Amino acid sequence: MLTLMIYPSAFGLFSASPFCVKAAYMLEHAGQRWQRSDMLDPRKMPHQKLPVLRTPERLVPDSDLIRDWLEAQGANFDTGLSDIQKAQARTLIRMAEEHIYFQVVQDRWANDEVWPILRKTFFSVIPALIRTPASNSIRKKVVQGLGFQGVGRFSPAERQDRLERDLEAISAYLWQSPYLLGDRPTSADMSVGPMLAAMRATPVETPLTQRIKQDRLLNDYVDRMEQAIPLP
């Protein structure tokens, strides 16, 4: 059986990581038999990130490579989409994973109110004696990474404005149909849905959590997506 190595469930989500939820959606949608294996420390994984899929032959890191692997087994996440719609799916996925994701990371990791909850959630396996310095050092690296990526260099108002434009683009699709590209979930939903769910689930009220919760279109979409592909 396939094993999906992922971060544990947290904040009411199947996994704290939207990429892990995406991979789980893809496995379910592909009709594969699989089990989850939770871990908090990805350092021994090929990319030192999760998710990773253990197949009979090898470890497949990265949700997009997991998608490729599943497609090589015959899965089709974009059934019925035209070439233009497939291109739109690809751009929506990139927007979610390469921009919105970092907004979520900023909201979780750079917020002093969220930090005690994150520390408790993600670092409980570190021995108590070194937990504070070790977790502080990881937090520092994550926040430095946000500066390197660029999201961390904007003011909160500028960040919110950039995010708003992405959410407006997503909403423009959702005014047309229940899922981004039609009446059923496709690859774009399997990436955008978990990203917005993660944004909504940050365990402290922030402008980002409220932005999703108070927007009926987006909030209902997150719920709809969670119901469309129930995860074990």
Ligand SMILES: N[C@@H](CCC(=O)N[C@@H](CS)C(=O)NCC(=O)O)C(=O)O
């Ligand atoms: N491109 C990767 C991104 C995965 C990713 O960023 N995973 C994060 C959790 S959301 C991670 O494992 N981070 C650990 C680290 O960077 O040390 C994918 O699509 O799977």
